[in-house]
Amino acid sequence: MTANGEMGYESVSTMEPWTQSSDYMSSETEDYEDSGICDKSWVRLFRGSYEPVLYWIIFVVGGVGNLLVVWIYTTVKHRLKTMTDVYLLNLAIADLFFLGTLPFWATDATQGWVFTGVVCKGVSAVYKINFFSSMLLLTCISVDRYIAIVRVTQAHNFKSRRMFYSKLACLVVWLLSCFLSLPEFLFAEVKQGQHNVAFCSLVYPANNNNLTKVLVLCLQISVGFCLPLLVMVACYSVIIRTLMQARSFEKHKALRVILAVVAAFVLSQLPYNSHLIVEAAQAYNTTMTDCEAVKTFDVAGQVVKSLAYTHCCLNPILYAFIGVRFRKDLLQICQCLTRMGGVNKPQAVPKRPSVMSDTDTTPALSL
Numbered sequence: 065m066t067a068n069g070e071m072g073y074e075s076v077s078t079m080e081p082w083t084q085s086s087d088y089m090s091s092e093t094e095d096y097e098d099s100g101i102c103d104k105s106w107v108r109l110f111r112g113s114y115e116p117v118l119y120w121i122i123f124v125v126g127g128v129g130n131l132l133v134v135w136i137y138t139t140v141k142h143r144l145k146t147m148t149d150v151y152l153l154n155l156a157i158a159d160l161f162f163l164g165t166l167p168f169w170a171t172d173a174t175q176g177w178v179f180t181g182v183v184c185k186g187v188s189a190v191y192k193i194n195f196f197s198s199m200l201l202l203t204c205i206s207v208d209r210y211i212a213i214v215r216v217t218q219a220h221n222f223k224s225r226r227m228f229y230s231k232l233a234c235l236v237v238w239l240l241s242c243f244l245s246l247p248e249f250l251f252a253e254v255k256q257g258q259h260n261v262a263f264c265s266l267v268y269p270a271n272n273n274n275l276t277k278v279l280v281l282c283l284q285i286s287v288g289f290c291l292p293l294l295v296m297v298a299c300y301s302v303i304i305r306t307l308m309q310a311r312s313f314e315k316h317k318a319l320r321v322i323l324a325v326v327a328a329f330v331l332s333q334l335p336y337n338s339h340l341i342v343e344a345a346q347a348y349n350t351t352m353t354d355c356e357a358v359k360t361f362d363v364a365g366q367v368v369k370s371l372a373y374t375h376c377c378l379n380p381i382l383y384a385f386i387g388v389r390f391r392k393d394l395l396q397i398c399q400c401l402t403r404m405g406g407v408n409k410p411q412a413v414p415k416r417p418s419v420m421s422d423t424d425t426t427p428a429l430s431l
Contacts, residue, residue: 127160134153155202197238
């Protein structure tokens with residue numbers, strides 16, 4: 065999230081002409097290591113002890129799930145029939161690009177940044193582009209579910225136009241995400257830390273109260289968390305009210321799906337974005353000067369950041385695999401693979417819409 069902070073470990077004291085932000089893998093608290101005031105080597109050891117394994121697990125699990133989504137949407141004929149189909153395909157692509165940056169940061173956690181400065185800028189920018197695109201696509205999915213379930217008549221009447229709008233929305237999401245990632249293109253640099261260990265980090269120009277850094281953090285929090293959360297809560301609240309009025313035995317399953325979607329987003333993203341809010345306040349007006357407090361804050365940042373990364377593994381389950389039609393297509397492809405070389409073809413499976421997948425003509429709530 066599909067979401068996510070800044071990497072690296074260290075920050076240069078505000079006494080320097082440039083303010084260094086720890087890049088995506090760590091907090092952005094002021095680090096006095098360069099002046100020898102606070103030795104944070106144990107924070108790096110903590111990061112190196114678990115992040116590589118965790119990131120490779122997320123990389124493999126999330127990669128398999130999202131590749132399955134892309135595979136099904138690109139191999140089953142005429143699969144992209146609704147707005148949600150378009151959003152889900154783009155969401156899976158965004159998650160895959162995001163996951164592609166994790167091996168770099170897993171290596172960085174144990175060896176430092178062993179790649180070039182160009183790779184540092186590129187990986188940082190790709191990460192942030194796909195972070196923003198994932199969050200904005202989740203927002204689009206929420207709006208589409210509102211239209212398909214609450215405004216079902218209008219959705220059916222303007223079905224062809226909705227497909228055009230979904231593709232246009234995806235284009236806007238990608239362009240906006242590229243624009244929001246400009247700080248990574250401009251400020252990502254390879255810096256030397258203690259013991260000649262290099263790291264990829266954002267280095268902001270020093271200005272009044274680290275204004276550039278504060279603005280970048282506020283932008284990430286607003287667009288990457290607050291906006292999606294507000295839209296999800298607003299849309300799903302109306303959807304739940306509509307479902308409660310429906311006389312369908314499946315509505316309780318649909319409600320559980322919606323609650324799972326919102327809970328997964330909040331539980332994975334809220335802790336990390338709360339941490340970013342504190343970081344923004346710390347950058348604007350440094351109040352945390354005790355070395356032990358800073359180190360504890362950094363470790364907390366590592367933990368909540370790792371939690372936020374798990375959302376890209378949950379997206380395929382929450383937004384694709386729960387749909388009846390998607391599961392049927394997946395089963396059909398698996399049957400084709402197992403029968404490869406045989407003469408019998410798998411029988412076509414009737415397709416039904418699902419609350420988080422397709423609703424061509426009716427807001428059916430089957431799972």
